[in-house]
Amino acid sequence: MCLAIPGRIKSIEPFKEGYMSMGKVELGGIVKEINLQLVPDAKENDYVLVHVGVAISIVDEAEAKSSLEFLKQMNELDELYNSPSEEDLTKEERVKIGDAIISKMNT
């Protein structure tokens, strides 16, 4: 019921007063007229998540990539946490660990 699939915006209809924003979205090879009223920032070639004929979100490419690399990042962090004791680290290595921890805190 909550099924929603990602598709690429091929074109956006010019704005018409009193009408909802519509566009053509390619969903796995099929092109459908989709309501774009709820994604005002969407541009052509953006990927949007489509549910019952309405686009409900713009797919964030960076987040999509980061989620695929989640395991790798997790393991890298584990390695960093479990790295040799502090005295053995060079300055660059300490900076690297600090950066990694900060970026983890920020996610």
Added chain:
Amino acid sequence: MKYLTEYRDPVLAAEYLKEIKKTVTQPWTIMEVCGGQTHSLVKYGLLQMLPKEITMVHGPGCPVCVTPTHLIDRAIYLAQECNVILCSFGDMLRVPGSEKSLLQAKAEGADVRILYSPLEAVKLAQQNPDKEVVFFAVGFETTAPANALSVIQAHQLGLKNYSIIASHVLVPPAMEALLSDPETVVQAFLAAGHVCTIMGNSEYYPIVEKYKVPIVVTGFEPIDLLQGILMAVRQLENGEHKMENQYARVVRERGNLPAQEAIMEIFEISNRMWRGMDVIPLSGLEVKEKYAAFDATKKFNVPLKDTKENESCIAGAIMKGLKKPLDCPNFGTACKPSHPLGAPMVSSEGSCATYYHFYSALNETKKVEA
């Protein structure tokens, strides 16, 4: 398809399973809230591949399944007695009311139609100015904006022959109802990703704090689900309870604001009966008085009759995660998708129907375990 196939990568899935096995040290029970997630877990065989310490219980997350019988009876009455074009999503048509389903009403001659989108129903109303068109607007927060847009559009077009039966339920109150049940077995939630696409994450922070339960907003593809499970297990093993977002590629912290505005324009929050469960306070959406002309339950005079549920159906216990479909004596015998006793056997996202469709695979595993 981009953003789908890469989340079905079997090599990556195997790495996740390895990581989950490495992380888990004791039994945990995790509930996936949404029926779409249940469907993927079973369809891709993930249930069988997870380490035995992890029990996935299937949540109430199928709006078709929790639509109360009296609303289905009303829709049937409208279709049969009021000469309307009654349309809805395909899943809704086979759900048994107290006497029949909408599909049976269609077979008896009523004009019942399956549509992909409520916006198509508005078009249908435009094309048939001499007929009343009623859309059976069922759904969670995910679908509410589309149903709201249909009313907004009909209003803009000045249509007088379009209305909806709103059967909208809200997910967070149901999660709270499950957690406050003393019988609950749920130790962590995979929250429904597309509900959060609309509503954002903020509703879950109070639940996390109040019930000390990890909540991971999770997507629907195999890698999404495995990642969500891993994040939940890591929290459980570390004794943590946090709100985490696995599905950040479409779920923003505050959700989709224009969508929330559309919902709030048309609907207001109300107490709501969940089929198989009870009335859950403030867990539903109803059409606002301002738009009463588009509310089919007000527009047409439909007599309210007493409704009855099939007593041998254990749908309630299944939707609360207390029982599994295979625990039901009627499963696959008296109750099948072709003649369902209860709603979870109907919708493709109902856990009974999901188990039925992939039963042979589940059965094989049972034998292997035995």
